[in-house]
Amino acid sequence: MTAKYIFVTGGVVSSLGKGIASSSIGKILEARGFKVSLVKCDPYINVDPGTMNPFQHGEVYVTDDGAETDLDLGHYERFTNAKLGKNNNITTGKVYFSVITRERRGDYLGKTVQVVPHITDEIKNSIKRVSSAGSPDIIIVEIGGTVGDIESLPFLEAIRQLKQEMGSESAINIHVTLVPYIRSAEEIKTKPTQHSVGKLREIGIQPEILLCRCEKPIDQDVKQKIALFCNVREGAVIEALDVKSIYEVPLMFAKDGLDDLILDYFKLDSKKGELKEWRQKVVEIIKNPKHSCRIAVVGKYIMLQDAYKSIYEALIHGGIANDARVEIVKVDSEDVSAHNVRNLMSGIDGILVPGGFGYRGIEGKINAIEFARKEKVPYFGICLGMQTAVIEFARNACGLKRANSTEFNSKTPYPVISLLEEQKKVKIKGASMRLGAYPAKIVANTRAHQAYKKDLIWERHRHRYEFNKKYKNLMEKKGMRISGISPNGMLAEIVELKDHPWFVAVQFHPEFKSKPDRSHPLFREFIRASLRKK
Ligand code: GLN
Numbered sequence: 001m002t003a004k005y006i007f008v009t010g011g012v013v014s015s016l017g018k019g020i021a022s023s024s025i026g027k028i029l030e031a032r033g034f035k036v037s038l039v040k041c042d043p044y045i046n047v048d049p050g051t052m053n054p055f056q057h058g059e060v061y062v063t064d065d066g067a068e069t070d071l072d073l074g075h076y077e078r079f080t081n082a083k084l085g086k087n088n089n090i091t092t093g094k095v096y097f098s099v100i101t102r103e104r105r106g107d108y109l110g111k112t113v114q115v116v117p118h119i120t121d122e123i124k125n126s127i128k129r130v131s132s133a134g135s136p137d138i139i140i141v142e143i144g145g146t147v148g149d150i151e152s153l154p155f156l157e158a159i160r161q162l163k164q165e166m167g168s169e170s171a172i173n174i175h176v177t178l179v180p181y182i183r184s185a186e187e188i189k190t191k192p193t194q195h196s197v198g199k200l201r202e203i204g205i206q207p208e209i210l211l212c213r214c215e216k217p218i219d220q221d222v223k224q225k226i227a228l229f230c231n232v233r234e235g236a237v238i239e240a241l242d243v244k245s246i247y248e249v250p251l252m253f254a255k256d257g258l259d260d261l262i263l264d265y266f267k268l269d270s271k272k273g274e275l276k277e278w279r280q281k282v283v284e285i286i287k288n289p290k291h292s293c294r295i296a297v298v299g300k301y302i303m304l305q306d307a308y309k310s311i312y313e314a315l316i317h318g319g320i321a322n323d324a325r326v327e328i329v330k331v332d333s334e335d336v337s338a339h340n341v342r343n344l345m346s347g348i349d350g351i352l353v354p355g356g357f358g359y360r361g362i363e364g365k366i367n368a369i370e371f372a373r374k375e376k377v378p379y380f381g382i383c384l385g386m387q388t389a390v391i392e393f394a395r396n397a398c399g400l401k402r403a404n405s406t407e408f409n410s411k412t413p414y415p416v417i418s419l420l421e422e423q424k425k426v427k428i429k430g431a432s433m434r435l436g437a438y439p440a441k442i443v444a445n446t447r448a449h450q451a452y453k454k455d456l457i458w459e460r461h462r463h464r465y466e467f468n469k470k471y472k473n474l475m476e477k478k479g480m481r482i483s484g485i486s487p488n489g490m491l492a493e494i495v496e497l498k499d500h501p502w503f504v505a506v507q508f509h510p511e512f513k514s515k516p517d518r519s520h521p522l523f524r525e526f527i528r529a530s531l532r533k534k
Pocket of ligand 1: 354355356357358382383384385387407462463464465466
């Protein structure tokens with residue numbers, strides 16, 4: 001069968017959770033036996049988000065094939081079995097880059113190159129390219145931004161044309177919109193949704209289904225009104241109430257029959273849905289966990305919701321695997337000093353230092369790590385969190401007082417973290433880190449091996465610096481061992497402490513591969529150790 005397309009747009013305001021909605025649609029269709037893939041279209045002119053800071057963009061999510069992508073791809077992979085890569089995130093930057101490269105080559109000789117048809121054709125081809133990988137039955141295409149934005153227009157025009165070309169029975173438009181409750185009037189308002197759908201219709205798109213985000217349930221007469229004014233069937237006005245956990249959303253959609261609506265539209269037959277496991281092994285545990293623990297995440301972007309998205313989710317997954325609620329305590333690394341660290345960490349069962357770039361906040365992270373090491377508090381270091389653990393150990397356990405990473409001090413006498421050999425010649429900043437999945441050998445009888453129960457693993461990377469092998473012998477003598485190493489023996493991928501209940505730090509990003517129903521083994525074991533400490 002040729003793939004069917006679901007186009008997801010958003011209206012009224014941003015942050016309506018289109019990414020979670022798209023992922024949840026993927027989940028309920030997988031439960032009905034279909035193979036899905038997902039694409040995110042981002043209207044910004046950066047080629048990828050890899051060069052943006054977390055204030056601009058939140059987390060940069062990394063795929064197996066080394067693409068730096070929008071964090072919605074993280075939701076897609078957590079909710080579904082889709083395997084995503086560089087083709088699953090289309091940006092205006094990528095689209096123009098490819099069109100302009102072809103223009104310079106002379107592919108359009110004699111022609112004026114224009115938004116319509118050249119840019120829109122390139123968008124359509126990029127969307128179609130997704131169907132060639134793994135032959136999905138259904139492809140969900142999420143258009144970033146809000147309807148009415150100038151920069152998303154070419155994407156909307158492209159999906160309009162696609163539906164026209166494929167025939168309307170092959171593509172469905174779902175519009176995620178806001179139905180606000182106005183407290184002073186004690187009323188639910190439909191006007192923003194009417195306007196938003198009106199805006200879509202102006203450019204030739206008529207949504208078939210509306211997902212109405214709301215904090216209060218929407219009465220039938222309000223649904224009727226929305227249906228009438230927006231020209232959709234009454235049954236296609238779906239109420240998407242606020243929920244406590246994002247993992248409840250697929251259950252809510254299935255309860256409202258969203259899967260049936262979509263499959264009826266496509267005239268696809270299928271078995272009945274099965275979300276039993278998801279309900280029992282994910283949502284029930286989140287709602288009624290037996291245990292609980294408090295984990296401090298020490299980072300410099302803790303004031304942003306989205307900067308450590310996958311880390312926060314992976315901690316929740318580690319909790320689910322241990323029947324526990326994980327309370328995440330966000331600690332600003334710039335606030336952690338040698339004097340207040342004990343105070344800040346009181347009542348904390350485990351400490352995690354996530355990835356990052358630049359010197360700001362580094363000394364606070366090192367103070368937190370020293371505390372975790374000496375007080376035997378479970379510690380999990382990720383990427384920069386491994387590099388800072390190595391610096392701390394070099395300074396405070398090996399007597400190399402001014403040890404540092406050359407990222408922070410190029411003249412340090414003890415460069416325990418230094419630039420990867422392959423990075424020394426790199427001049428261009430975009431997509432030039434060590435990116436994507438690489439293998440590592442796991443040493444027997446280590447914490448890492450206890451977690452993975454495997455001798456060879458594949459994990460995703462995003463870094464330029466690495467552990468400097470020159471210091472390996474000294475560090476090992478003092479009790480820090482390398483428990484994961486690249487197959488050629490050159491790169492330390494995991495380090496851990498011998499005399500500590502659980503102190504594991506990794507050069508890669510395990511958070512990108514964790515799922516609510518399949519916690520990453522390191523997150524599972526970190527939470528287990530934290531519960532034990534408690
Ligand atoms: N800044 C460090 C490096 O480039 C760590 C990167 C990270 O934490 N993702 O190696």
